[in-house]
Every structure is written in structure tokens, then in C-alpha cells.
Amino acid sequence: MFKSQLIMILYLILFNIHPIITDDLYDFRFISYNESLYNMEVYQNGDDVFDAIVIDQQRNQIIIGAKNAIIRLSIDDFHVLERFQWESSINEINICRSQMKSSNECENYIRVLALRSSDQLLLTCGTNSYQPICIWRQPDSLSTIISNEKFIPGDGKSPYNSQYSSVYNLIDTGELYSATSNEPLFGINDPLIQKSFSQNKQLRTQQHDSNWLKNPYFVRILNIGQYIYTFFREISLEHLSCGTNVYSRIARVCKYDDGMMKYSDTFRSYSKLRLSCSKKLLNEITSFDFNELQSIYYDSALNFIYGAFNLQKSGLVGSAICIYTVDELESVFKSSFLTQKSNESYWLPSSMKQEAEKCESNQSNNISSIPLGPVLRSGVLQSSFDALVFDDIHIGHLLVDQLNDITILLVITLDGLWLRKYSLLLDRKLCLIEQIQLKSPMISANSWKINKAEFISKTKEIVITTSISVLKISVARCNRFNTSYLCSASMDPYCTWNNHYQRCILSTESSSSSISYQSLTCPNLNITIDGGWTSWSSWFLCEQDTGEKCHCRMRSCTQPKPQYNGKFCQGNQIEINRCEVHGGWSPWSDWSICPQICGKIFRSRTRTCTNPEPKNNGRICIGSEREEEPCPEIICSSETSRLSTWSEWSLCSKVCGGGIQKRRRTCLNNNGICNECLDEIRICNELPCPIEQTTMWSNWTRIISNDDELNNDDMIREIRNRFVCTIPLTTDQQSLVIKSDKIMYRICDHNGNYCQERDSLGQWSQWSHWSECYPSCGIAGSIQTRRRTCLDNQCIGKNIEKRDCSFCSSQLKSNWSCWTDWSECSLCTSTQSYSTKFRTRICLTNTCNGLSREERSCLCPSYFPFFNDYRFTLIHLVLMSLISFLMGCLVILCVYGLYYHHHQYRDKYFQRSTSNSSSSPHTAIDSDTFTTLSNTNNNQIKFRHFDSGSISATDINNYLKDIPSRKLNMYINPRDIVLTPPPPPLVTLKRTSLMSSMKTNLDADDI
Known part of the structure; x- marks a missing residue:
């Protein structure tokens, strides 16, 4: 089986020849x-006649x-x-077959799928063996039928015959507008446009009136305005007297239409007009008409309606796309009606006075806003x-996309063979960008028909339903272009060359490097195109000639152009593998x-299963690892064989x-030798001893990382270990063995809630330059x-980092990188006021003029945070004035004391004033980053503030035992303590908070 698959894939790759269409x-x-196939997904699992599509991006x-069947x-x-x-019931199938219907028609063809925006329920309708039926279902569980909803007759919503055309639109108000053909009796065709699920009543077009509908083929229903x-x-x-012609x-109908009369189910506001698409000939007088409308696409952003038209099937091949504006559409619907005096008369504008039409929600049913007779x-x-x-x-189908003001037309041919991608140039001309073959050559044309096509703008993909399969194909195939020259020469609006990754990637609307509307041209075909490898396929099982199974993957060489000196691909x-x-x-x-020695003795030899050793589920060796045979027996004399x-x-x-x-045994001869x-x-009791084993998890511990990206994304990362404790039960002793066999991680939000566990936190690559x-x-x-790249798809953090570089010198743009920020003052001591700080830059080329490091002198930080700021504010002025006043008073008091008091009291007074002026042990400079605790051994521990770090639990216990009554100038949250050593503090210069001196001194026993 695997051989046949491998041969088939090799055949497809080796004979991947483009059809001769140019x-x-x-x-x-x-x-x-x-x-x-490299950019296509195919679903084909026994079902057929795929038709209706619903793109539910909310549920992906x-x-x-x-x-x-209905498939999600x-x-x-x-x-x-x-x-x-x-499926239809057996009774319904029997009734269908009794009415001379074929067995193929007596099935349930799902023709209507629509999501209701108010409650997100899914409307499903099928032909049900010529008895159409509808039901509301849950979109995430198709087998779940809404309890308060019953089966609804599908007349006018789904066709009786699966071959008839039908379109529908479930608008935001919950009303369903459908256009299809009823056939309640065999051979009786009743085309209609119908409004269902209305709060008032169900409405439809006039029944069996050719002026309203004459053998229609419905294409699309649009909800625009009112x-x-x-x-x-x-x-x-208009031209029945001249033969049959198709227009x-x-x-158009008004959303608020209540019908012609109280008990009538016919639209009051129904009217229609001709839609024309023609090409002027050289004389600018006559034109060539494309009469058969095939596809409609509405661009709500630009209010454009795109229509695809074909020539009548009379041997001529040709199509056209015409663009209409909604304003012109509404203007044409104000034209007069056409009437005829008899069935053989010409159609002429009506002479009746036409009142202004109204379409309002409060429109009275007693007021006739338009004439009741004409509709054309x-x-x-x-x-x-x-x-x-x-x-x-x-x-066959037309889809439209807008990217950076560029109009991209996606055209599927009527035979379903090709998907073409065109770009609309500034001079309103079309350029063919890409043509993709949709049908496999092994599928016959009779069994291939494309029914529906929907475009997913977010992913630039098209979902197509055919008679035998469902396709999802990407229209942004930038990986085909392996050079920047080829990427730009393709003129694909979806693609742009990325210099960092050196590949052609998908451009977005916000991308500044994508093609602009002014620079867009047709692709340049006269270029040198080397052969380029496509992406590797996924791994699949294959079989070698010797029978061993392996994992294989393949790629094909595409786009070689020998006539332009193109080179073929190099490599395998x-x-x-494996x-x-x-x-x-x-x-x-x-x-x-x-x-x-005497007696019968055996000798042995061994071998191992290592030539080669079995790998990747290979078979192990069969046979014995050890062989024995007897040694030559030595016959002992009677003197030496007397043993007990x-x-x-x-x-x-x-x-x-x-x-x-x-x-034991003994020697029985006289000498005992x-x-x-x-x-x-x-050896005895070889069975292993029973082992008592238990597992336990450690508590979750917060992970502190030096990576700023991980610390600034408002996520909490924690780790815990699973320990396995094993106690072997032996007779002599019991030894406890503890080992960790698993590590788990979890990620929580900044409040510690909504946690998610995972096996790893991912592995990032090194940062790029x-x-x-x-x-x-x-x-x-x-x-x-x-940038950096996630190596295992489980990374946490950002893959891109930005920094400001507006400070770098303009004279170093060519070879030097920007200067880094100035470092803090280094090598500062208590007796040193000035030091140096530096900044560096990197040479980006081999030749750079200038220095890579600059130094300058700087002022060391003061030990009094008040003077660390270089700004002098009004508060500073008031405080300096107050300090000067107090110092002056102190000098006066000292002079007064020396003058009036005896010399023997000088030392005592001086000692008292010194102690009074010393700093309190509880008024140490408070820092926003660290707080220092002292114990009786004059040791110091720096505890990181609970907002920015961690301490060792062992250090906390040791030092807190030594200071049971010491007042601490901080509060430590025990939940924030982790078992990892804190990283070295960042060198920062912070202004001391004026409120730090007002902190309440807490007893160490309260911590």
C-alpha cells in the first residue's frame, strides 16, 4: 500500500506539466x-452534491x-x-417514487443554510424527496433541534427539484427572502420570490403571471438600504414577437411591504427593470451585448455591484464584467412603468400619473404608493x-477583494476548470496575475460541477462546493516566488518581499511595502527564473524495496525557464527519515x-542483538543469546574422588x-586433600522486592525571569515539580529514594486567575540584530x-521588540549603529563626588571611522536623596530656608551656653546635643526598590520589594528568628516569596518618596 502511494506521488511530481493554454x-x-495541491485543502469522504455554504468565523x-448530510x-x-x-423518511421516499420521480431525485438535498444574527441559530432546508422542509438547529451541534421550533414547510424556501436554481438571504430582522421554483405537481413549474418569517404575513410574487417572472434563472439576492x-x-x-431572447x-421589493390587500399574499412594491452589460464597438454607435447574467458580487464598502455576464450558448465564447453603483440603481427605479394594450402590442411607457414611491416602516396598508398593475x-x-x-x-462565479485600493477580481470559469486572479489597473484594464487549475485530470468533466463559492477575506481563501468535493484554496500563493526579483515581477498585490526573512510573504492593508495602485502593472514575464523548490510536504509513511517502513516527505521543482537562462533546482x-x-x-x-578439574563441566558463549540494533519499531532478534556445550571430561583417580x-x-x-x-562437602581421604x-x-529469591511508591506535587512557585518581555506582559508564570518517593522493601534496610520526574508550568493573568497549565513555556530563538x-x-x-522566532509553538512573550533611535547622530547613518543610552555613574565611593559614565555603538560594516565607546564625567549620586534631583523647586526653597533658620538658632544657643555656663558642663551639654541630633534608626532613606534589615550580628539582607523580586525562604527564616522585636520599615507579602535567588538590582536613580518617612513601623513578628 505504501509503495503504491509513494509511486503515485513520485508520478505526480515528475510529470507535473502545465497544460498548454498559452x-x-x-x-x-x-x-x-x-x-x-500544496495550497489546497480537499474534503471528499463519500458524500456528493455539495451545495450550500456558511462561513461561521465566530466558531472557526x-x-x-x-x-x-450536513458537514461542519x-x-x-x-x-x-x-x-x-x-435523510427523508421511507414513507416520503415511496410517495416521491410513486409520482414518477427518479430514485436520484427522491433524496434530501440540503439547499438552504443561513445563520440568524439575533440568536445565532442555523436555518437548514432540504428538498426532502419533493416535499421541502426546514428546521432551526444549533450551529455547533447539528443534531440538536431547537425545542420550541417545529419542522417548517419549505415551499418557496427550497426548490422541489434539486436541479432548479435557488438563492436566499436571511437579513438582520430575521426575515428570509428566497427566490426559487415550486413544483407541487409533476410538470407544473411555479417560480417565485418570497418573504418568510415576517411578523405580519408571508408574501410572494404573483402566481402564474409571466409579466412578473418568465422562466427565471435566479442569481443573487442583496439587502441594500430599505x-x-x-x-x-x-x-x-419586450421582444417576444421577434423570437425568444434572454434579458x-x-x-425590487420594499422591506416594509404588507401586501396588496388585507387577505392577499402578493407583494405591493414589486417592480423590475433590465440590467444591461455591453461593449461599444469601434464606430461607438453599435454595441455588443452580454445578456446572460451569471454572478453578482456586492462591495458594501464602495457601494459597487459587480456583475458577470456571458454570451448565449450559441458557439461563441466570451464574458464581461460590468460595475454598477447603488446610486444609479436607485435612480433608474424611479423611471416609469411599461405597459401594452394587447398581447401583440409594443411595450410603451405608461401614461398613468406616477406617485412618489415610499418605503417606510410605518407605511399604512390603506394607501397605495404605486400602481397595482404594471411591474416592468x-x-x-x-x-x-x-x-x-x-x-x-x-x-461561472465572480468574487472581488480590495487591498490597498487595488481591486482584485477572482473569476471561476463556468466549466469549473480554472480559477483566475486579475488586478484592475489604473486605466481600467485587467491584468492576469495567476491561473490555477481546480479539476484533477483524472476527474471526468461530466462528474464535475461547481455549485457555490465564498471568499474569506481575512485568510484570502476561497471555499468551493462541487458535485463531488469541497475545496478550500488560497489565492495568496507568495511562497512560489523564491527571489525578490520574481516576487516583484509577479505584480501580485497580495505579495511583498521581506528583506529580513529573505522570502516573499503575504502583504496586508497596513503594510507599507505592498504594491501601490499607481505602480501596479502587468507581470513581467521576460525575466530569468531559476527553478525553485516548493515547500516540503507533510511526512507520510513509505516503504523501501527491502520492506522497511520509513517516513518520507517530498517537494517539487517549479518555475524553471531555460529560455531565460533559468537554472534547475539543486538538492534532493x-x-x-526514521x-x-x-x-x-x-x-x-x-x-x-x-x-x-575432575567431573563433567560445561563451557558457554554469547552474542547480542546489536548488528544492527533495532530502531523505530524494527523487529528484535529471534534466537538464543547463549549457547553451552560440555567440556572434555577429566576422569579422576579413586584416591582423589572420595568425597562426601x-x-x-x-x-x-x-x-x-x-x-x-x-x-559444603568434605574430602574423605586420609590426608584430607x-x-x-x-x-x-x-542465587536464590531472584524476584524483585515490592516497592512502595507515591507521588506528590510541590506548590506552585512563581518564576522570576531576567527577560523584561516576560515581566511586562501582565502574565504570571509559575512552576511546580512532581516528586516520586520510592521505598524498596528489603529485609536488611529500607532506603528512601526521592526524585523529580515531571515539571509543569502554568500561566495566569495578573490577578492570579484563569490559569492554564502546559508542559513547557516554549523556546525562543536568539534575537536578531x-x-x-x-x-x-x-x-x-x-x-x-x-525579532525572534518561537521554536516549538508554545512561547510566551513578544516576537518583536522596538526601541527609539531618534537620539543617534546624523553623521553616523551609514556604517555605525545608534548610540546606546548613557550608563549610570560607576566607581562612586563615599569620598568621591565625580566619576565617569559611557555609551557604546556597533560597527555595521567592516570599515567605520570613529570610536565605538565614548566616556564623560558625571556627578556621583548624593547619599541624601533630597539632593539627587537636579531640579530646584519651591518646596526645596522653603525647606532650605527652614533648615537655615534652625541652624542659625542652634548657633545662637551654643554661643549662649558657652558664655553663661561653667566650663565643667561643656562636655555634658555637647554629648546631649550630639545624641539629640543623630538620626533615628527608623528614619533611614526609604527606597522604592530595596529595604535593608539589620540583625544583631551586623549582617544585612536586602529584600526585594513585593512588586519586583523574590527572596530565599531559608534566609527569611534565619534572619527573622534573630530579630523578634525589631521594628521593620516595610511589609513583605509571604505569597510573593519564591524559592529563586533575586537577580542583581538595576542601577536606577529614583527620587525619594515624601511619603516614605510616614510609613508605619511594623513589628517583625507581624510579618
């Missing part, structure tokens, strides 16, 4: 089906309707979240811009030496774990960036 066989814009899922797929990896089987617009094509009424139409408007909606013509394809196309290795025996060792019988074996020395037993062994030992200053060195606001 003169240039090596045109990099064209991507074959096999190459497109895609809901698909198929025949007799993950948006990311396209795996199946749920598959719900929804109106609902239905786009379709039908047989025209494209737009029908005389106006024709023309394209607001020149038609975009395609002369080689028929368009397939990579093999192959099975079956074990093999090593050669036998030499036989052991036979002892020269063996004694009984002694008790085993151990009850378990391998003890020994002994027995024999050559045989008189003692024999054997700092980038150049952007926009320029020396300009205010300029920044430098550096």
Missing part, C-alpha cells in the same frame, strides 16, 4: 492541479450542505468537526464604467575456558531481590526593531 509553456502565472468553522469543517485544517445525516434586490435572467417580454433583470420599468441600468471583456472563457526531491531498522545478531564470542555427599542448601540470605545459598571444589554457591532606524536615524519618532 504560447509560453513556462509562464509562472499558470499553476497545474498537482502544484495547486465552515458548514456545508450535501445530499442527505474546521476553517484552519479542514478536518471534520461533525457530520449529521439528514430594499431587497433580486438579480436573475429570464425570457424577455438580465433586477427585481422602462429604465435600463447601464454599467457605470467600461465593460471588462474576456474573449476566451465563460464566467525526496527526504527519508526508517525501521531490524535487529541483527553480532558474531558469537569465544568459548569460555574449561577448568582442569553435599549438605543441604542453607537458608537464602534475602527474601527477595536476589540472595545466595551455600552447601582433594582437587574438587568443596563449597558451592547459588537591530534593524536600521526607520524612517531615518536622527529623526524624531524613528525606531529600530528586532
Whole structure:
């Protein structure tokens, strides 16, 4: 099986030839089906006739309707979240077959899937064997039916026949507008546009009236403003006398329409007009019309409606895209109605006075805002811009994306074979950027039909439902361009070259390096294109010729252009790893030496399973590791063979774990000398001793890291160990063995709540070098960036770091990096007032002029924090004045005392004044970072403040025992104490808080 898979993949890679659809066989814009598989996800698991699509980005899922099933797929990896089987009952199938319906039609085809915005319920409707039915379900559990909802008849919501076209739109108010075809009786077709789930009543178009609808093919329903617009094509009424002709139409109804009469279910506000898309010919008088509307896309941001039109299927191939504005659409709907006097008369504008139309929520049902008879408007909606013509394809589906003011058209051909990507240039011309083959060559055209297509703008992917599979394909395939020249030459608006990673990456709307609208051109095909490897495929099982299974992955060489001196890829196309290795025996060792003693003795030899050693689930060696054979027997004389019988074996020395037993015999000759062994030992009780084992977890301990990124992301990281305690039960002693076998981490928010456990915190790569200053060195606001990469997809922290570089000198832009910040004053002592500080820079090239290090003198920090600030404020002035006044009073008092008191009291007075002026032990300078505690041994411990560090639990216990009554000038939160040593404090210069002297002295026993 694995051989066949490997051969098939090799065949697809070796014969990955682009189809000949252009003169240039090596045109990099064209991507074959096999190459497109690298950026495509395919779901194909026995279901068929996939149709309806719902993109549920809130739950990161895609809901698909198929025949007799609804499937939920993950948006990311396209795996199946749920598959719900929804089949018709046996009775319903029998009734369907009794009405001359084929067995293929007597199934339940899911045609309607829509999410209601108010309560996020999923509306599901199916054909149900010609008895359409609907039900509301939970979008995250399809088998769960809402308890207060019942099965709803699906007439007008889902077609009876799965082959009929149908469209729908579930608007924000919860009302469903649908356009389909009923067939309650065999052969009776009833096309209609219907409004369901309304608070008033259900409305529809006039039944069996060809003026309202004439064999329509419905394309799209749009909700714009106060109106609902239905786009379709039908047989025209205006030219029936000249033969059958198809026109494209737009029908409009007011959202607040209550019907024509009280008991009528017909729209009052229904009207329609012609939608035209034509190309002016050279004489600018006549035009070429594209009549068959095929696809509609509405851009709500620009209020543009994009329409894709085809020529009638009469042998001519050609399509066009026309763009309409909503303002012009509303203006044309103000035109007069067309009427005819008889069925054979011309259609002429109505002579009836037309009142101004109203569409308001409080519109009275008794006031007729429009005439009740005519519905066809005389106006024709023309394209607001020149038609975009395609002369080689028929368009099946049209999707539109906007990126940096560039319009990107995504066109799927009617036969479902190609997906084309165009960019709209400044001169309203189209450029083909990419063409992707969607259908495998092994799938026949008869079994391939594309039903629906939806665009996911966030991920730049298209979800497509076909008759046999569901596809998700990326339209941003930047990894194909392996050089900056090729990336820029492709002119793909989605792609831009990243100099840091040296690869072509997806550009975003905020990216400054993406292609601008003014510089956009068609791709440059006349370039040198070397062969480039595609990304490696995922690992899969493969089998070698010898039968061993391995893990293989493959890649293909794409885009070689020999006519432009392009080089083919260098390297391996397939990579093999982790192959099975079956074990093999090593050669036998030499036989052991036979002892020269009497009796029958054996010798042995051994071998090991190491030639090679089994790996990766390889087979182990089969056979014996040891062989024995008897040694040549030595016959002893009667004088030397007189021995007593063996004694009984002694008790085993151990009850378990391998003890020994002994027995003896004696020599019976006169001299008591024999050559045989008189003692024999054997092993006993070899079974291992029972082991008592228990496990325990340590408490969660906060991790303190020197990485500022980890400390500044408002997340708490904690660690704990699992310890295994083992006590072997032996007869002689019991030894306790403790070891840690597992480490767990958890991450909590800054409040310690909402914790998540994981096996590791991830591993970052080294930081890259700092980038150049952007926009320029020396300009205010300029920044430098550096990046790092997560190596195991579990990292915590930021992968990008920025810093300001507006301070660097303008003369060093070319070769030097920006200067670092000035360091703090170093080598300061109590007697030294001045020292030096420095800054450095790095040479970015091999030649740099100037110094890489600068030094300057600086003033050492004062031991009184009051003077550490270089600003002199009003508070400083008041305090200095007060201190000067007190010092003056003190001098006067000293002079007074010396003058009037006896000389014998001088020493006493001087001692008292000195003690009074000394600093209190509790008025030490308070720091915002550390607090110093002193004990009786004159030792000092620096405890990190509970906002920024940790201390050792052992140090805390030792020092707090020594100072039971000492008053401490801080409060330590025991929960913040961790068992890791604190990192060295940062050298900072902080202004002492004026409130620090007001802290309450707490007793050390309270801590």
C-alpha cells in the first residue's frame, strides 16, 4: 500500500506539466492541479452534491450542505468537526417514487443554510424527496433541534427539484427572502420570490403571471438600504414577437411591504427593470451585448455591484464584467412603468400619473404608493464604467477583494476548470496575475460541477462546493516566488518581499511595502527564473524495496525557464527519515575456558542483538543469546574422588531481590586433600522486592525571569515539580529514594486567575540584530526593531521588540549603529563626588571611522536623596530656608551656653546635643526598590520589594528568628516569596518618596 502511494506521488511530481493554454509553456502565472495541491485543502469522504455554504468565523468553522448530510469543517485544517445525516423518511421516499420521480431525485438535498444574527441559530432546508422542509438547529451541534421550533414547510424556501436554481438571504430582522421554483405537481413549474418569517404575513410574487417572472434563472439576492434586490435572467417580454431572447433583470421589493390587500399574499412594491452589460464597438454607435447574467458580487464598502455576464450558448465564447453603483440603481427605479394594450402590442411607457414611491416602516396598508398593475420599468441600468471583456472563457462565479485600493477580481470559469486572479489597473484594464487549475485530470468533466463559492477575506481563501468535493484554496500563493526579483515581477498585490526573512510573504492593508495602485502593472514575464523548490510536504509513511517502513516527505521543482537562462533546482526531491531498522545478531564470542578439574563441566558463549540494533519499531532478534556445550571430561583417580555427599542448601540470605545459598562437602581421604571444589554457591529469591511508591506535587512557585518581555506582559508564570518517593522493601534496610520526574508550568493573568497549565513555556530563538532606524536615524519618532522566532509553538512573550533611535547622530547613518543610552555613574565611593559614565555603538560594516565607546564625567549620586534631583523647586526653597533658620538658632544657643555656663558642663551639654541630633534608626532613606534589615550580628539582607523580586525562604527564616522585636520599615507579602535567588538590582536613580518617612513601623513578628 505504501509503495503504491509513494509511486503515485513520485508520478505526480515528475510529470507535473502545465497544460498548454498559452504560447509560453513556462509562464509562472499558470499553476497545474498537482502544484495547486500544496495550497489546497480537499474534503471528499463519500458524500456528493455539495451545495450550500456558511462561513461561521465566530466558531472557526465552515458548514456545508450535501445530499442527505450536513458537514461542519474546521476553517484552519479542514478536518471534520461533525457530520449529521439528514435523510427523508421511507414513507416520503415511496410517495416521491410513486409520482414518477427518479430514485436520484427522491433524496434530501440540503439547499438552504443561513445563520440568524439575533440568536445565532442555523436555518437548514432540504428538498426532502419533493416535499421541502426546514428546521432551526444549533450551529455547533447539528443534531440538536431547537425545542420550541417545529419542522417548517419549505415551499418557496427550497426548490422541489434539486436541479432548479435557488438563492436566499436571511437579513438582520430575521426575515428570509428566497427566490426559487415550486413544483407541487409533476410538470407544473411555479417560480417565485418570497418573504418568510415576517411578523405580519408571508408574501410572494404573483402566481402564474409571466409579466412578473418568465422562466427565471435566479442569481443573487442583496439587502441594500430599505430594499431587497433580486438579480436573475429570464425570457424577455419586450421582444417576444421577434423570437425568444434572454434579458438580465433586477427585481425590487420594499422591506416594509404588507401586501396588496388585507387577505392577499402578493407583494405591493414589486417592480423590475433590465440590467444591461455591453461593449461599444469601434464606430461607438453599435454595441455588443452580454445578456446572460451569471454572478453578482456586492462591495458594501464602495457601494459597487459587480456583475458577470456571458454570451448565449450559441458557439461563441466570451464574458464581461460590468460595475454598477447603488446610486444609479436607485435612480433608474424611479423611471416609469411599461405597459401594452394587447398581447401583440409594443411595450410603451405608461401614461398613468406616477406617485412618489415610499418605503417606510410605518407605511399604512390603506394607501397605495404605486400602481397595482404594471411591474416592468422602462429604465435600463447601464454599467457605470467600461465593460471588462474576456474573449476566451465563460464566467461561472465572480468574487472581488480590495487591498490597498487595488481591486482584485477572482473569476471561476463556468466549466469549473480554472480559477483566475486579475488586478484592475489604473486605466481600467485587467491584468492576469495567476491561473490555477481546480479539476484533477483524472476527474471526468461530466462528474464535475461547481455549485457555490465564498471568499474569506481575512485568510484570502476561497471555499468551493462541487458535485463531488469541497475545496478550500488560497489565492495568496507568495511562497512560489523564491527571489525578490520574481516576487516583484509577479505584480501580485497580495505579495511583498521581506528583506529580513529573505522570502516573499503575504502583504496586508497596513503594510507599507505592498504594491501601490499607481505602480501596479502587468507581470513581467521576460525575466530569468531559476527553478525553485516548493515547500516540503507533510511526512507520510513509505516503504523501501527491502520492506522497511520509513517516513518520507517530498517537494517539487517549479518555475524553471531555460529560455531565460533559468537554472534547475539543486538538492534532493525526496527526504527519508526514521526508517525501521531490524535487529541483527553480532558474531558469537569465544568459548569460555574449561577448568582442569575432575567431573563433567560445561563451557558457554554469547552474542547480542546489536548488528544492527533495532530502531523505530524494527523487529528484535529471534534466537538464543547463549549457547553451552560440555567440556572434555577429566576422569579422576579413586584416591582423589572420595568425597562426601553435599549438605543441604542453607537458608537464602534475602527474601527477595536476589540472595545466595551455600552447601559444603568434605574430602574423605586420609590426608584430607582433594582437587574438587568443596563449597558451592547459588542465587536464590531472584524476584524483585515490592516497592512502595507515591507521588506528590510541590506548590506552585512563581518564576522570576531576567527577560523584561516576560515581566511586562501582565502574565504570571509559575512552576511546580512532581516528586516520586520510592521505598524498596528489603529485609536488611529500607532506603528512601526521592526524585523529580515531571515539571509543569502554568500561566495566569495578573490577578492570579484563569490559569492554564502546559508542559513547557516554549523556546525562543536568539534575537536578531537591530534593524536600521526607520524612517531615518536622527529623526524624531524613528525606531529600530528586532525579532525572534518561537521554536516549538508554545512561547510566551513578544516576537518583536522596538526601541527609539531618534537620539543617534546624523553623521553616523551609514556604517555605525545608534548610540546606546548613557550608563549610570560607576566607581562612586563615599569620598568621591565625580566619576565617569559611557555609551557604546556597533560597527555595521567592516570599515567605520570613529570610536565605538565614548566616556564623560558625571556627578556621583548624593547619599541624601533630597539632593539627587537636579531640579530646584519651591518646596526645596522653603525647606532650605527652614533648615537655615534652625541652624542659625542652634548657633545662637551654643554661643549662649558657652558664655553663661561653667566650663565643667561643656562636655555634658555637647554629648546631649550630639545624641539629640543623630538620626533615628527608623528614619533611614526609604527606597522604592530595596529595604535593608539589620540583625544583631551586623549582617544585612536586602529584600526585594513585593512588586519586583523574590527572596530565599531559608534566609527569611534565619534572619527573622534573630530579630523578634525589631521594628521593620516595610511589609513583605509571604505569597510573593519564591524559592529563586533575586537577580542583581538595576542601577536606577529614583527620587525619594515624601511619603516614605510616614510609613508605619511594623513589628517583625507581624510579618
